[in-house]
Amino acid sequence: MKPVVAIHKFTSCDGCQLAFLNLGETLLELSELIDIVHFAEAGPVDPTAHADIAFIEGSVSTPDELARIQQIRAQTRFLVSVGACATSGGLQALRNGANMEEWIGAVYASPHYIETLDIATPIAEHVKVDLELWGCPVTSRQILAAVRDLLFGVTPAPAQDGVCMECKRQGQICVLVTKGAPCMGPVTRTGCGALCPSFGRDCYACFGPAQTTNCAALARRFEGLGLMPEAIARRFLFINSAAPAFAEAAQAAGGLTKARTPK
Amino acid sequence: MALADTRFLPRERFQTLLDALIERGFRCVGPQVRDGAVVYDTVTRSSELPVGKHDMQGPGTYRLEDAGHERMFAWANGAQAIKPHLFPAREPLWSAERGGAGSIEFTPHSAAPEAVAFIGVRACDLAAMQIQDHVFLHGPYPDPGYAARSEALFFVAVNCSHPAATCFCAATGDGPAATHGYDLVLSELDNGFVLSAGTEAGNAVMAQLELDATTPAQTQAVVAQGEASISAQTRSLPSRDLRDALFNNLEHPRWDAVAERCLACGNCTMVCPTCFCHAETEEPTLDGHATTHLREWDSCFTTGHSYIHGLQVRADIRTRYRQWLTHKLGSWHDQFGRSGCVGCGRCISWCPVGIDITEEVAAITGD
Incomplete structure (x- = not known):
């Protein structure tokens, strides 16, 4: 049976998901090896599906995301956070030092529609993360190397030098x-x-x-x-x-x- | 023509030297300016060389400037010279492919030797290459790729006339004049080059150029220039074996001080012409059917370098810098019979924070 893979989006620009979409023909080859059950940007939608590998893009920035990451962790065997938002909070963590109410008031015409947490945080702050792939955005090469290693049954060892x-x-x-x-x-x-x-x-x-x-x-x-x-x-x-x-x-x-x- | 003979190549005829080498089947690799620094790459025309350029180097800084003359070799060095050719930064060593019935088939990647003529290499680069030869060729398992590449080389050395402020080859005894390891050696004067050959192959090229003998004035100018480029060097390293001086000072407070400054970025080891550390990695195909086994430059400053199962031997920057220096200038003597430093000064210039090996050694050994 092929490993079941889910790709979830949190607060992010979707750029890291492009590391999958940009694979072109290789994405077809990848789909021979894994079964992608949830990847909203590409088509399949099944957010509550159990997965062997879940890729998480984006930071935890809203009350809804607080609950959602717990649920995904519970239904996932190997959880990979991808990209700056998921690994460090990303660009939006720049607001962490600011007064949220003031900022929302300054930016949005109807601030009462905005439901957000005080700070944007990485996935690892909320649940156990099995592998972090850093980058803004991550590259297709990083994704493929991680998937290949997991298919071999070995722990991926992403680059860590300068x-x-x-x-x-x-x-x-x-x-x-x-x-x-x-x-x-x-x-x-x-x-x-x-x-x-x-x-x-x-x-x-x-x-x-x-x-x-x-x-x-x-x-x-x-x-x-x-x-x-x-x-x-x-x-x-x-x-x-x-x-x-x-x-x-x-x-x-x-x-x-x-x-x-x-x- | 005897090997000791010297001949004069007028500046405007430099192209004939390149042509003679190209005609003999060599790809000429020589210095040229790219992105504000001297790099080595394929050259076919003498006009591609760094004509009129001079380098200003200091700790953590390198700038090229126009010197207002026609000289081609009036600079000390760039970040790299021979090392990336003989010991590529990334090189496939072998591939493996799954066969039938659980078998695996291995295929070595053998480099086809390419005849390359290096133009303008310096005494420090040749000395460094000799050290790398020792590492890659003289052990029980000679490196076949390195061996194939080194067999097909021709060296046109240049005696250094413009050492940088970071140079100290006179102190290590490796320069500024090239004394061996070359096929041809040039001394550049204002209007041309004094040539002599170090091998029969070099002699044959020189004979083909049909050059006049050098005049006494030219010979004198070469001698004076050589002496000047020794006295111009301001940095130095003690010429004695520093092994004991370093290993008796493993707890010297200076190691802490340098670790405060060191970025552990590995730049010093990447530009060092004698550093040879490497790591091996796999690049499997996505279907898992085949893999390519690669060797790439590694450094004693990386996290992975001292990792053994379950343990990081050198977890902090202090012990990594200490490892580098005590190996390069200390235990290198035990391993290879000399120091691992040829005085090129690259680790000083290309260190982003300008750590100066000569200064650190002086502080630690009390010299």
Whole structure:
């Protein structure tokens, strides 16, 4: 029997689900190997189906999502959170330091229709997560590698080194050393293939913290490059602001809010 | 023509050297400017070389500038030279495919040797290659890919005339002049190059160019330039075996101080021309029917490097930096009979936070 797979969406932009859809023909090959029972963006809808593997995209940001993640955990054998929102709270966790009522009032014409939690949190804050795939968005390569490993019956081992390793393997020129660009590569988890540096741009840490980081040292380097404390904090508080390593670095750099981070 | 003979190649005839090598079936790989740094890639025209460029290097910084002259090799080095060619950053070693009745069939990936002529490599790069040769070729299991690639190389070395502020090859004894390991060696002067050959193959290429003998003034200029590029080096490393000095100081407070600064990003090891650590990974096909076994550059600064089942041997940055330095300059002597540092200074320039190996060594050993 083929393993049953469900792909659930929480608060997110749907971009990580595209890592499945963008597979093209490979998606057909994948569907020979697994049975996708729930994938609203692609067609099949069965949100309460039991699954061997569930991929969760998005953060927990609404009261409804609090209940839904518990239910999915209960009906799932192996739960994988995919993307920045699911692994660290994502871009929307930037609101965690703000006054929710004030913001909702400023943004929406009819604020009373908006039901939201005070803070946006990663999936692992609510239920046991068996595997995290970081990235904004995740790549098809990450998804396929994880599925393949699970089909083999082994625990997937996603990349955890810094972007610099991959950047140097590719022979890219370091934008920090040659241009003084505030590149986040030294503290960011690889998986993107050093995409931004390969186009001469500084990494903005969309894959979250690498397994070993020294954010304080990189922040001091940014200071040396002439960045003001608030600018340094913003380098860490962009896509994965609630990831503990980045949140701490931003607070230490100063110049920014007392962001609320998950416990 | 005897091997010791020197000849003069006028600047405007440099192309004839490239042409002679290309004619002999070599792909010329030489320096050129890309994204603000010197990189090595295929060259066919001398105009592709970094004409008139000079590099300004310091801890954590590298800038190319226009020097206002016509020289092609008036820079010290870029992040890489020979290493990525002989020891590729990612290389498939073998594939495996499921056969019938539960069998598995293995196929080695053998690299077809390609004749490559490296143009403009430096003494430090050649010294580093000798060390890597030791690692990959001289053990009980020579690496077949590395061996195949190294058999088909031709080296046109350049004696370094413009060491960077990060260079200290004079202290390690590996430069700035190339003394061995090349087929041809050039000294660049304002109007051309003084050539001599290190092998019969180099001699044959030089003879084909039909060059004039060098004048005493040219010879003198080469000597003076060589002396100047030694005295221009401001950094140094003690030339003695640092093994005991390092291993007697494993609890020196300086290791904590450097760990405060070190990002554990691995850049120093990636650009180090002698670092050879690698990891092996699988790339299975989606249907699980076949897999490709890859080798890729790894680093003693990564989390996985010191992981053994259930245990991370070097969990913090302090022990990783200490591992790198004590191996490179200490236990390397036991393993390979010399230090693992050739004084190229790349680890200083390409460290994003500018950690200086010479400064750390001085602090730890008290030199």
